[in-house]
Amino acid sequence: MTDVRVRFAPSPTGDLHIGGVRTALFNWLFAKNKKGRFILRIEDTDEIRSTETSVKVILNAMKWLKLDWDEGPDIENLRYSPYYQMERKEKGIYQKYADELVAKKFAYYCYCTLEELDDMRKKAYANKIPSKYDGRCRNLTLKQREQKRNEGKIPVIRFKMPDTGIIVLNDIIRGEVKFNNFLLDDFIVIKANGIPTYNFACVVDDYLMEITHVLRGDDHISNTPKQIHIYNALNWNVPKFAHLAMILGSDGARLSKRHGHMSVLEYRKEGYLQEALINYLALLGWSTETSQQVFTIEDMKQKFSIERCGTSPSIFDSAKLLWLNGEKIRSKNPEQIYELFIDWLNYTGNDKLIECWDTKLLKKAIFLERDKIRLLKDIPSLVDFFFTKDVDYKEDAVQTVFLSDKLKSIAKFVLIESSIRLSNHQDFSAISLEKYARDLAIEKNVNTSQVFHPMRVAISGRKQGPSLFHMMEIMGKEEVVRRINVAINKFFK
RNA sequence: GCUGCCAUCGUCUAGCGGUUUAGGACAUCGCCCUCUCAAGGCGAAGGUCACGGGUUCAAAUCCCGUUGGCAGCGCCA
Secondary structure, three states: OOOOEEEEOOOOOOOOEHHHHHHHHHHHHHHHHOOOEEEEOEOOOOOOOOOHHHHHHHHHHHHHOOOOOOEOOOOOOOOOOOOEHHHHHHOOHHHHHHHHHHHOOOEEEEOOOHHHHHHHHHHHHHOOOOOOOOOOOOOOOHHHHHHHHHOOOOOEEEEOOOOOOEEEEEEOOOEEEEEEHHHOOOOEEEOOOOOEOHHHHHHHHHHHOOOOEEEEEHHHOOOHHHHHHHHHHOOOOOOEEEEEOOEEOOOOOEOOHHHOOOEHHHHHHHOOOHHHHHHHHHHOOEOOOOOOOOOOHHHHHHHOOHHHEOOOOEEOOHHHHHHHHHHHHHOOOHHHHHHHHHHHHHHHOOHHHHOOOOHHHHHHHHHHOHHHOOOHHHHHHHHHHHOOOOOOOOHHHHHHHHOOOOOHHHHHHHHHHHHHHHHOOOOOOHHHHHHHHHHHHHHHOOOHHHHHHHHHHHHHOOOOOOOHHHHHHHHOHHHHHHHHHHHHHHHOO
């Protein structure tokens, strides 16, 4: 059995989107599962829309996602180089095979103008017949061609589609899909500018790069019969195809700007983890027998198979992605979350935010709040009160916990007592502090919450936050007492 | 319009003819835990398996048709 070789072949005409990532991911997983090779090829044959920036963005996104490629850009001395189609075009790779097609009468020169073609399409639509090229240039004589050329017309090369018969695509996911040759177009193989079209370049490269399996979105399924015809005409082995069902937006239409995030890097900015996005996307169109939801990357590599990919399209559900992100964060230790957070700060340019924050305290604070973090960007607002010298006393907290008629006097008592007693408290551990607070409640004959809440607000300025005594422990005696005194002076003088 | 693909709780899905009173996950709701918010535990609600015909002793599962959704129909990829 030959080794598996798969590729992801994006066109650099924009950012890397969710659908693209999913395609890249499934190819990557398949390669890893089969101990094969994952190839990245840049299909930059769209002269107008391809940009260098886009190449960089895609490469960066792939790197962030840790979808590493065995062959492709930025890797030296590769057998199948180059991996940019325009570089390959410069080497005459495509023209050579196009000429071969013409020589073998599988293709011909076409001199039709854009206007003529547009006309044809409109008529086909109006007459409710299949829209395709009518083949008027198929049998031009040498003389006719010469004349056209003299008129200054530059030809394209078209593939001559058989008028009869059917072609069968044997898709790994969908099984047999049949197409009637008559309905297939005499598609263009080489454009007038000498650049190959997608349907041709893709086939030539997949053949030359010895691609064994083509995994792609099913929006490509109608291209496949055309491509198979090229393989056959050139007498090449046809790779195995697998067409993945599309990922749709919440309204059931193709994912687009309207559905919010487009670029992968935007997910990174929001504070999603690479592994969460990967895990979530794997769930869209692939499943295990047990319907397992949470995977490590290793686990996914081990269990992935094309046969278990589904046929029906799925709708992107950001609520589930969010849950999964929290799930991944909860599985990390303090050091890991801290690292992730720092990476995120650097990436988003928010690193100044924590300039004055003590690293040791930050790690502890983050870990205390770990279960609440769903996105990396949640972290600052969850822990910032540990570091701000001027506690921001929330109006709502002050009103309900400090100043309501019912609780005012007890709150005052708790704070004043705590100010005195805590400054003499020897063991500032969470356990000891909790005992202190509970004893105070018993002593004063009130509910524990009537003691806990005022302390929480005095120390953090908020009603919600981490476990009170752990929070006090990591903040330290001096700061805790200081804050309590600030609160007394501010609200109870 | 033509061609192709698809169809199980709101969403992602398990299911490959009998073990299914259709299982899991997210979201929703309730209870428990509890110093708050989360997390966690337990539970509930939610599906006429799109519809209609077959085949079969037996169908979510196989076949046909209908309907609906989506995709493609470029000198874009």
